[in-house]
């Protein structure tokens with residue numbers, strides 16, 4: 001059973017030369033014939049989509065939009081492969097998903113706009129309306145939460161904790177952590193150790 005499913009999947013996966021050309025030429029005549037998804041962004045498009053062509057190795061193709069949806073790909077906001085307007089909530093979910101998975105890499109408003117197929121301005125405004133914080137604030141919250149985890153659960157040095165959450169500028173990492181959490185990363189780690197020791201003593 002499993003082997004059969006794998007076989008079907010690999011058939012759907014294989015991108016033909018013709019399909020690849022249709023994608024890079026934005027060929028509308030292929031729109032009813034297949035859809036393509038980009039593994040790195042989790043978004044799927046019609047062949048005619050004017051978004052920047054992805055790397056060939058990251059593409060998966062599907063015969064129907066439903067197949068792509070079943071595999072948890074999200075419809076592109078620009079070419080609307082499901083034929084409906086993509087609700088803003090869905091669009092913003094695409095962006096937060098991306099941040100949750102890529103917070104350790106450089107993430108800017110421009111990158112988020114690119115991967116979610118919108119303009120930076122529109123993305124910023126819509127994000128703020130739905131999440132009540134800006135995309136940059138969301139990135140910072142995710143990064144600080146991961147940093148707290150690393151500080152309490154690993155022995156990584158402060159600089160490495162910063163790097164692990166995508167903040168290579170160590171002084172800036174420390175400043176932002178203090179501003180958002182109320183302690184420096186080192187203080188936070190020490191407080192946590194003390195708290196743990198008190199906990200152990202009580203047991």
Ligand SMILES: [Zn+2]
Nearest residue numbers: 045049076079
């Ligand atoms: Zn598209």
